Amino acid sequence: MTTAPAGGRLDAAALRARVADFVAAHDPATTDQSEFLAARFDAGLAWVHFPEGAGGLGAPRALQVVVDKEFARLGAPVPAGRERLVIGLGMAAPTILAFGTPEQRERFLKPLYTGEEVWCQLFSEPGAGSDLAALGTRAVRDGDAWVVNGQKVWTSGAHAARWGILIARTDPDVPKHRGITYFVCDMSDPGVDVRPLRQMTGEAEFNEVYLTDVRIPDAHRLGEVGDGWRVAQTTLMNERVSIGGHAEPREGGLIGVVADIWRDRPQARTPGMHDALLRLWVEAEAARLTKERLRQQLAIGQPGPEGSAAKLSFAELNQRISGLELELLGGEGLTYDDWTFRRPEGADFRSRVAGFHYLRSKGNSIEGGTSEILRNIIAERVLGLPGEVRVDKDVAWKDLPK
């Protein structure tokens, strides 16, 4: 049995030893999964870069991938079904870590990590769109609580969520970025009404969430009153850097589906389709290598702005590849599998038809930051080009055109 060095520098070797010790003490084959995860949290092996007591060990962020790989090697890979936790793990947790009180960390992080409590994100509004800071959901102070009214949209998982990270306007008399406050919203509050939002695919992956006199205790505020925009930046930054720890295989994405159609159906081939397919194959492979290069940069702690670029090209590629897929299928591309209004379970695109790929991919350039906003970000933050002439910076929110 390996023995972890007591104290000392937390390098890759030390962490591997800790994982080995942990796995020895909690046999993944026989330990209940929630229990295993809870223990892993307590051992600081959830997020090694978080502080001790908050699921981590205060180690460098880059070492998390070492820990994950070691767990996988020792027979405790990431359990299935954690996609539903992506908002909690990827967005709520880092924000709670950065802005939460000790009580908030204590209350929220562990059940978030074990999957006992699912989180959702209550940011977008129909009236705000890309101009997120223009949001109109109001939170009014009432004693030691806040009363919230408004409407949120594009909330995935809201119907299954226990908590929601919420931004709301607490002061309409100051410019829009300055009058926002960040809360944790209890989704079981009777004032929370979650309604499915049907997409062009026929399904409802997302929800509209109507908030009517929802009471949020002030203790569930994250960060200062009026500082919600800054808090939300931490959330959003973490959304965009979510790149997996493992290299993606060649033809791993939608391009592989279309390449296989090409290989399987000689009768569908035309010279024009061939060149179109190859152009997309080249671009998909370039995007894959770019993502791999970004992963290598992140692993040595040099996150580049390529995260926005990766999302941008992923969306465009998916749209073009699925467009070609439909045309390659010809008559079959004129059909669809199922328009029934339902809530999807998983998100495995391979189980759906080309028409679904095509339609669903249209959302890729809208959700999580439109392609237009990402281009602005690249132009201004990466290339340093001057911003737009702004007419809304110094105007009180209530006086802006709606």
Next chain:
Amino acid sequence: MTTAPAGGRLDAAALRARVADFVAAHDPATTDQSEFLAARFDAGLAWVHFPEGAGGLGAPRALQVVVDKEFARLGAPVPAGRERLVIGLGMAAPTILAFGTPEQRERFLKPLYTGEEVWCQLFSEPGAGSDLAALGTRAVRDGDAWVVNGQKVWTSGAHAARWGILIARTDPDVPKHRGITYFVCDMSDPGVDVRPLRQMTGEAEFNEVYLTDVRIPDAHRLGEVGDGWRVAQTTLMNERVSIGGHAEPREGGLIGVVADIWRDRPQARTPGMHDALLRLWVEAEAARLTKERLRQQLAIGQPGPEGSAAKLSFAELNQRISGLELELLGGEGLTYDDWTFRRPEGADFRSRVAGFHYLRSKGNSIEGGTSEILRNIIAERVLGLPGEVRVDKDVAWKDLPK
């Protein structure tokens, strides 16, 4: 012999009769060309929509094409070499007609039409670019004349021109659009220094024109002092609607050159090149039909905004077609015919190599209004989308950032 109806309605038949009478009286086979054109001007058959005495008959503009066709049918087609008159005929003449005094019409229009006097355009400046109204060439009143100093650029034909249409700043203390005045500049003035401007093709089609204490009599001012921007709009509008009177044949442009290369060189063919060529063939044919449709609209007096669109797509198509041409030629595309610094005579693209087509076409999206400006025009004037936030409308020219 046909006899033209004395007076009466100037319809197509009446004009054809006049042309027949004119040709009967001035045999194109034996009459000197300048003499023929001078007589045609005097007969009002130069531009039938101009007033009598100014080369026209006050007929509808749409009938000019009838006159031109009838002259051609009777053996007096448009003489060769009139390309060098394009600025005089297409831009100066309508402006002089719209804003000139009777004396100015009398002095300038006839030699302009006969080709005795060549014109050039002194609008663009290095410091202004697309923001033409920001021009800095100064004209200062001195008695009954103006003293002009500044630098113009992209002046085609300046070295051969007798006159230049010039816009200059006469009042720097008002916003930029309001302090401009329009002049006719005598290119033989000793203060006019014309220097060839070499392009990336190796040639110098254009010139830089340095103006040093050039004296322009006030009698050569077109329009009111300070009204030059409005006068210039007439000039520029006429630049963009220059569409020929005849339908263009299929494969008449650069696409025909590339299609012939394809037909002549089976060894150059790949499936990818084939599809690329066909895509461009389709787009070129669409552009040709669009231009033909525009020609038909103009013929019934409904000029559409498609003029800007035609220029935009012409530029982009030329660039893409010539790019393909080079790639299709492979090794031959790595070579060039001649880098010698010289002034081109004609503008026959068929006499030059693919590399020239490729390089020269880069100018198509810059000269005569950049593609970016044309897109702005379409978005704002055709689609009615709101203009940019303007920061330069109400600022005195002298206070603008340079």
Next chain:
Amino acid sequence: MNGPTDGKEELNLLYTEVEEDLRASVRSLLADKCAWDAVLARVENEAGDVADKALWRDLAEMGVTGLPVPEERGGAGVTLRETAVVAEELGRAAAPVPFLGSAVLATAALLALGDDAEAAAGETLAALASGERDAALVVPLATEPDAAFPEAVRADGGALTGEVRGVVDALTADVLVVPATGPDGPGLYLVEAGDAVRTPVVSLDLTRPLAAVELRSAPARALAVGKKAETAVQSALVTGAALLSAEQLGVAEWALDTTVAYLKTRTQFGRPVGSFQALKHRLADLWVAISQARAVVRNAADAVATDSPEAPLAAALAQAFVSGVAVKAAEEAVQLHGGIGFTWEHPAHLYLKRAKSAAIALGTADRHRLTIARLVELPVGA
């Protein structure tokens, strides 16, 4: 013909006054009877009863079913140019009516048989022209004009057997025009719809119902055999390609107009979204492409209307060019509407689905480019 000419007949790429009047009537009817929320409600109905028969009757009463049919054969004796204008308007409304299958494809196949065709052809044509009956041409909707004569259905004596998937407007047809191959080679046949088994297919384009048509020794009347049958089918597909491009133009126009209107009112960052230059330039490019599509569509409509030898080229050009423009326009409409454009409750998806399906219907653009290559002698291989 508009405008001054020197007497020579020229291709007219403009809309005539008659055409503009017809457009106004159709548009007004559709505004009244075919608003997008009604269309959406219709495609959602549980019975799967997508085609709007009442609207189709109204259109027939306006005469749109008989436009290209000569008066002596029971039609309005106008031309396919006018039919193309109707197609533009139906595209603009994403109207769920059996126009393409009945008034275009089946009608064109019957028309192509000529005046001296079997009596059954004439009777059916007159019934289609008057709107009394509807028909469908039994080929997969994805068939391109250059395709070989279909062999999925076998003719044996007076009966047809076979299955054809993806037939447009077959569900609402009273009669089926069926290409089939028999001992005498290619033939074109009429089958009463009730004698066929028609199974609805879940189609990507919600507003254009498709069906699988199964024939089991279905009694059939022969209309033509041999070359004449081949020509009729090809002519129908060429006409279909030309007219479909007009519909695609209507889809593109709806997408651009709706997006421009939305961006003028939608505010972000304190400004109308339509004032952001990147979007303005994209919309300008789209407008340019649509202007070009209009010329290409008019060219194709004129070519099929005059039965020009250039019709196959003009139709292939139209499909090769306009398919992409319509898809691009619909895709931009979704993207530039932002989140709302991705929802079921906004009409953008109806047009996106129609645009993308139309890009496959009657052959994808790459196949039309191959047709062009053949016609203008730009061979693919060495």
Next chain:
Amino acid sequence: MNGPTDGKEELNLLYTEVEEDLRASVRSLLADKCAWDAVLARVENEAGDVADKALWRDLAEMGVTGLPVPEERGGAGVTLRETAVVAEELGRAAAPVPFLGSAVLATAALLALGDDAEAAAGETLAALASGERDAALVVPLATEPDAAFPEAVRADGGALTGEVRGVVDALTADVLVVPATGPDGPGLYLVEAGDAVRTPVVSLDLTRPLAAVELRSAPARALAVGKKAETAVQSALVTGAALLSAEQLGVAEWALDTTVAYLKTRTQFGRPVGSFQALKHRLADLWVAISQARAVVRNAADAVATDSPEAPLAAALAQAFVSGVAVKAAEEAVQLHGGIGFTWEHPAHLYLKRAKSAAIALGTADRHRLTIARLVELPVGA
């Protein structure tokens, strides 16, 4: 290898510290000795003496000619990864030096012959590595790696006869590496440059001189025959394709950087031109493409450096992707500089010409896509 790993060797797509140091040295030298106005003056000189031999000597002294050559064979014993970094910088400066012909193509051909090659190969390789001599690989620059073994030159006894057009860096070469076909099949030969007739060709890329090479019974030393000669030529072309993509990356980077810098200072309509959103979005897209090109180029450089079996795919991918990016970047640079970018006096055209020529050199993108199709089993025909 950078960063934490779990021990398994992984493809490294980043730049190592050694590579960044090398880049800094080369960039500094080029900034000093190869400013664009000097390059422009050089290409204009009447003698047609384009190659900058002094600069090339300086680079050789820095060791760039010997990077991929093992120490025991007279080189620096680094790898083609480092050579690729040099290529990026030379592209960024549009440097007129015989890098591609001598340090890449000819060197790679000789290296591919292996340690047990003829002595003449070893001697020449050492001379190239030290910068003492320059060489050229006598094939048309447009040849793609998948091309059949060249047959333009015939070997007969110890003499070569034939003509090859468009040979890069032949004018400045001391020795020529010549693929030729003889009675024994394909072979690779060495010819002293003085024994060949070399005629300059007017090249589209002003900074990359080409020549026609004519051999009239020129005395030659055989280096390899048969499969080994074929492999050496193909290996040289694959290496060339990979390294050329690095140069193209440098061209693209120059174009983007220069354009962004210009648009920050150029004012129109009272605002910096770089604040107009349509231009910002185009530049953002270009930046994304260049980021991707960087990953693709690193992948190709790594593959040829490690002589990976994936090298032909990686090189074809690099040419198929990066050619277009470099051309697009140079074209955008011209367009977004406006009129000044179209003049001879602005360096943009030097890069445009280099980018477009590089897109043809060693095979156009469509040919590289066909190579990819072959390698990943996506066949073109039915």
